[in-house]
Amino acid sequence: MILLSGILYYFLMGVLNLVGLGISKKFLTEVAIRTLKESDIIYFDNYTSKSCDINVNTLREIVGNKGNIIEADRTLLENNSRLIMEYLDKNYKVSIAVIGDALIATTHVSLVVEAKQRGHEVNIIPGISVHCYIISKSLLSSYKFGKSVTITFPYDDFIDPAIYNVISENKQLGLHTILYLDLKEGRAMTANEAIQILLKLEGKFKMNVISKSDIIIVGARLGCDDERIIATTIEEALKADFGSTPHIIILPGNLHYMEADAIKWMLMK
Ligand SMILES: C[S@@+](CC[C@H](N)C(=O)[O-])C[C@H]1O[C@@H](n2cnc3c(N)ncnc32)[C@H](O)[C@@H]1O
Missing domain, CATH: 3.30.950.10 (Tetrapyrrole methylase, C-terminal domain)
Known part of the structure; x- marks a missing residue:
C-alpha cells in the first residue's frame, strides 16, 4: 500500500523549471530551448530584466509559436504564485522563462521553495547572466x-x-x-x-x-x-x-x- 501510494505520488508530481534564457538570443542554450519545448505552460518574466532581442514574441518563435506562453509581470509571478502551484498540482510541466539567469539578481527562489514544499520536482536551467x-x-x-x-x-x-x-x-x-x-x-x-x-x-x-x-x-x-x-x-x-x-x-x-x-x-x- 505504501509502495503504491509512493508510486502514485511520484506520477502525480508537477515539474517546475526555472529557465535562464541568457542575455540575448545568441546566448540561449540548447537545454533551455529543449526544456521550454517540453513544457505545458511557460511564464515569460517581463519585468526583472530586459534584452535587446528576446521578448515574448521572439520566445514564441523560438519555442514554436505555442499558445501556452503567458507574459508575466511582477504581480503574476510574485503575488499570484497560487496559479502556478495549481498547474503543478495538476501534474503540468511549468517553466518560468527569465532573461539572463532565473536566480541571479531576481526573486524567483520563493517559487522553488513553494513548489518543493508541495512535493513537486524543480529543475534549474542556468542562463548566461549579465x-x-x-x-x-x-x-x-x-x-x-x-x-x-x-x-x-x-x-x-x-x-x-x-x-x-x-x-x-x-x-x-x-x-x-x-x-x-x-x-x-x-x-x-x-x-x-x-x-x-x-x-x-x-x-x-x-x-x-x-x-x-x-x-x-x-x-x-x-x-x-x-x-x-x-x-x-x-x-x-x-x-x-x-x-x-x-x-x-x-x-x-x-x-x-x-x-x-x-x-x-x-x-x-
Ligand atoms: C535585476 S538585473 C537581472 C539580471 C538577470 N537575472 C540576469 O541574470 O542577467 C537587471 C538589470 O541588469 C542590467 N542588464 C541586464 N541585461 C543587460 C544587458 N544586456 N546589458 C546591460 N545591462 C543589462 C540592467 O541594469 C537591468 O536593469
Missing part, C-alpha cells in the same frame, strides 16, 4: 567583487541610502561593485541617470565614497551586436551617450596593476 558577462568583459578579477546593488529610481526625491552604503563598504574592503539599474513600468534607467543619483548621494552623505575622478565601467546592450563596454571617469561618463538601454555599471575598488593595465588597453577610449 552578472557573469560584465565581470568577464570588464577584465576585473572575479575574486574581488563585493555585494551588488540596484540603483532604483528616486521616489518623491528620496534616494535609497542603501546604494551608498553598499558601495562604501565594498570600497573600504577594496572590492568592486556591480550596479544594476532600475526597470520601472517598462522604462530602463540609463547610466547617466544612475551617475547623477550617485553624485547626489555623495553630495548628501559626503563620505568621499564617489569622486568625479573615479574610474567607472559602463556596459550597454551587452550580448547584442552593438554592445559597448567602456571605462572612463565619472566626470566624462556624465557627458557621454551610452546609447539605448539596458545599461549596467561597475565601480572598481582597488585595482591590481594587471586589472589597471587590462582596463587601460581594452576598455579606455
Whole structure:
C-alpha cells in the first residue's frame, strides 16, 4: 500500500523549471530551448530584466509559436504564485522563462521553495547572466567583487541610502561593485541617470565614497551586436551617450596593476 501510494505520488508530481534564457538570443542554450519545448505552460518574466532581442514574441518563435506562453509581470509571478502551484498540482510541466539567469539578481527562489514544499520536482536551467558577462568583459578579477546593488529610481526625491552604503563598504574592503539599474513600468534607467543619483548621494552623505575622478565601467546592450563596454571617469561618463538601454555599471575598488593595465588597453577610449 505504501509502495503504491509512493508510486502514485511520484506520477502525480508537477515539474517546475526555472529557465535562464541568457542575455540575448545568441546566448540561449540548447537545454533551455529543449526544456521550454517540453513544457505545458511557460511564464515569460517581463519585468526583472530586459534584452535587446528576446521578448515574448521572439520566445514564441523560438519555442514554436505555442499558445501556452503567458507574459508575466511582477504581480503574476510574485503575488499570484497560487496559479502556478495549481498547474503543478495538476501534474503540468511549468517553466518560468527569465532573461539572463532565473536566480541571479531576481526573486524567483520563493517559487522553488513553494513548489518543493508541495512535493513537486524543480529543475534549474542556468542562463548566461549579465552578472557573469560584465565581470568577464570588464577584465576585473572575479575574486574581488563585493555585494551588488540596484540603483532604483528616486521616489518623491528620496534616494535609497542603501546604494551608498553598499558601495562604501565594498570600497573600504577594496572590492568592486556591480550596479544594476532600475526597470520601472517598462522604462530602463540609463547610466547617466544612475551617475547623477550617485553624485547626489555623495553630495548628501559626503563620505568621499564617489569622486568625479573615479574610474567607472559602463556596459550597454551587452550580448547584442552593438554592445559597448567602456571605462572612463565619472566626470566624462556624465557627458557621454551610452546609447539605448539596458545599461549596467561597475565601480572598481582597488585595482591590481594587471586589472589597471587590462582596463587601460581594452576598455579606455
Ligand atoms: C535585476 S538585473 C537581472 C539580471 C538577470 N537575472 C540576469 O541574470 O542577467 C537587471 C538589470 O541588469 C542590467 N542588464 C541586464 N541585461 C543587460 C544587458 N544586456 N546589458 C546591460 N545591462 C543589462 C540592467 O541594469 C537591468 O536593469
